[in-house]
Amino acid sequence: MRIAVAGSGYVGLVTGVCLAELGYQVICIDVNADKIKMLQSGRSPIYEPGLEPLLQRNVISERLHFTTNPEYAYTNADIIFIAVGTPELKDGATNLKYVEAVSKTIAEFIKDDVIVCTKSTVPVGTNDKIKEIINNLKPQELHVEVVSNPEFLREGSALIDFFHGDRIVIGSNNHQAATLIEQIYLPLNIPIMKTDIKSAEMIKYASNAFLATKISFINEIATLCERVGANIEEVANGIGKDHRIGPYFLQAGIGYGGSCFPKDTKALVQLAGNVQHPFELLKAVIEVNKLQQSIPVVKAKQLLGSLKGKSVAVLGLAFKPNTDDIREAASLVIIQELLAEGAEIAAYDPVAVPNAARVLEKGVTFTKNIKSALYGADIAIIATEWEEIKSLPLDVYSTYMNTPIIVDGRNCYSLEDVRDHPITYVSVGRPAIIKEQSKILIH
Numbered sequence: 001m002r003i004a005v006a007g008s009g010y011v012g013l014v015t016g017v018c019l020a021e022l023g024y025q026v027i028c029i030d031v032n033a034d035k036i037k038m039l040q041s042g043r044s045p046i047y048e049p050g051l052e053p054l055l056q057r058n059v060i061s062e063r064l065h066f067t068t069n070p071e072y073a074y075t076n077a078d079i080i081f082i083a084v085g086t087p088e089l090k091d092g093a094t095n096l097k098y099v100e101a102v103s104k105t106i107a108e109f110i111k112d113d114v115i116v117c118t119k120s121t122v123p124v125g126t127n128d129k130i131k132e133i134i135n136n137l138k139p140q141e142l143h144v145e146v147v148s149n150p151e152f153l154r155e156g157s158a159l160i161d162f163f164h165g166d167r168i169v170i171g172s173n174n175h176q177a178a179t180l181i182e183q184i185y186l187p188l189n190i191p192i193m194k195t196d197i198k199s200a201e202m203i204k205y206a207s208n209a210f211l212a213t214k215i216s217f218i219n220e221i222a223t224l225c226e227r228v229g230a231n232i233e234e235v236a237n238g239i240g241k242d243h244r245i246g247p248y249f250l251q252a253g254i255g256y257g258g259s260c261f262p263k264d265t266k267a268l269v270q271l272a273g274n275v276q277h278p279f280e281l282l283k284a285v286i287e288v289n290k291l292q293q294s295i296p297v298v299k300a301k302q303l304l305g306s307l308k309g310k311s312v313a314v315l316g317l318a319f320k321p322n323t324d325d326i327r328e329a330a331s332l333v334i335i336q337e338l339l340a341e342g343a344e345i346a347a348y349d350p351v352a353v354p355n356a357a358r359v360l361e362k363g364v365t366f367t368k369n370i371k372s373a374l375y376g377a378d379i380a381i382i383a384t385e386w387e388e389i390k391s392l393p394l395d396v397y398s399t400y401m402n403t404p405i406i407v408d409g410r411n412c413y414s415l416e417d418v419r420d421h422p423i424t425y426v427s428v429g430r431p432a433i434i435k436e437q438s439k440i441l442i443h
């Protein structure tokens with residue numbers, strides 16, 4: 001079985017590498033020649049734990065190839081995965097230009113019957129369009145089936161998710177095509193659900209929208225906890241014990257970011273509008289998330305009054321730990337608002353600094369370690385719960401900062417631990433700990 005994977009971004013690359021690891025012959029194709037060169041030499045353009053060694057192993061064993069040449073990729077392929085980006089348009093709708101372009105190229109270069117399997121997150125009905133594009137342009141004698149196979153990988157744990165995912169969804173209106181795709185995944189021993197194309201497309205959006213809803217819901221409860229003096233960790237633990245709710249995705253914080261939830265929730269709102277069903281619940285989820293990302297700045301202002309000329313340490317820039325991805329990260333919103341308030345910012349992240357430096361305007365000093373960011377700071381804002389940050393001894397804050405005040409957007413420390421230190425600590429949905437020496441600063 002020869003597999004081609006169109007698009008060597010996050011989803012395409014992980015899929016290509018992992019399918020090669022399962023023993024298939026895989027050719028990954030991308031239009032970006034620099035990226036392809038890098039991949040051919042066994043280096044990963046993205047930071048994803050465990051990916052590079054697997055990439056190298058499969059390149060060396062010649063199961064995994066990279067190319068910019070569509071003829072080489074598509075001509076002899078039995079299955080072509082589409083894993084190109086589906087970015088957001090200004091109005092929140094999905095930009096399908098890459099999906100359409102790749103569909104045309106596939107039609108132009110195939111020389112045999114093929115199954116096209118879409119991994120890119122696409123609005124309901126897109127796979128029918130892909131089929132139409134390919135059927136209109138392909139050589140007439142060839143037969144092409146299109147299958148929807150949405151992706152549920154999480155950044156930072158993509159390999160674990162690929163090899164040990166909860167389910168694999170295969171949407172097809174053709175039994176034979178669905179069975180062939182199913183066979184690819186059988187060695188993984190993951191439950192496989194076969195369904196129709198439109199339901200498969202909807203499962204992806206509904207999953208992400210539901211998870212985003214869980215996060216906005218718990219963040220709203222966290223704010224209520226702060227107001228009434230309850231503790232969100234106790235509350236999340238208590239509600240999560242109900243099997244119907246479940247214990248996962250109830251971590252209150254400064255909102256969801258990344259390349260999926262923000263984009264997919266907006267796309268689903270768009271899709272709902274297109275069928276005259278305004279999705280009010282999801283609109284509220286998006287709005288709550290937007291407000292949540294600014295909360296650390298609101299809290300910093302409550303603690304320090306004006307932030308003008310204040311020195312702020314921002315710890316963590318990635319939208320979540322174990323990734324260098326800063327897309328839609330709360331840290332970016334926080335930093336922009338701090339700059340607008342006239343604060344001076346020293347920011348630290350173990351891996352995301354190069355990406356952040358590309359998008360952030362001047363006025364931010366990026367440091368090589370946490371201590372340098374904290375040195376002389378009036379306040380520290382924790383934006384990402386990296387292990388390195390969570391395990392940082394609390395003494396470091398009191399030793400290095402000008403005034404040891406922490407606004408923790410990710411609840412990295414236990415309140416019991418903080419109470420033993422001369423630190424003012426304001427987290428999410430938990431009682432604030434205000435120490436005597438900071439009281440004079442608090443307005």
Ligand code: UDX
Pocket residue numbers: 151152153154155156208211215248249250251252253254255256257258259260261319320
């Ligand atoms: C998500 C989906 O989980 C995955 O199935 C889909 O394929 C892509 O989108 P990802 O964006 O990589 O994955 O990260 P995820 O771990 O889901 O976290 C998304 C955001 O939600 C992060 O900003 C994270 O900090 C936040 N989050 C997550 C919370 O604030 N609280 C939680 O309890 C869980």
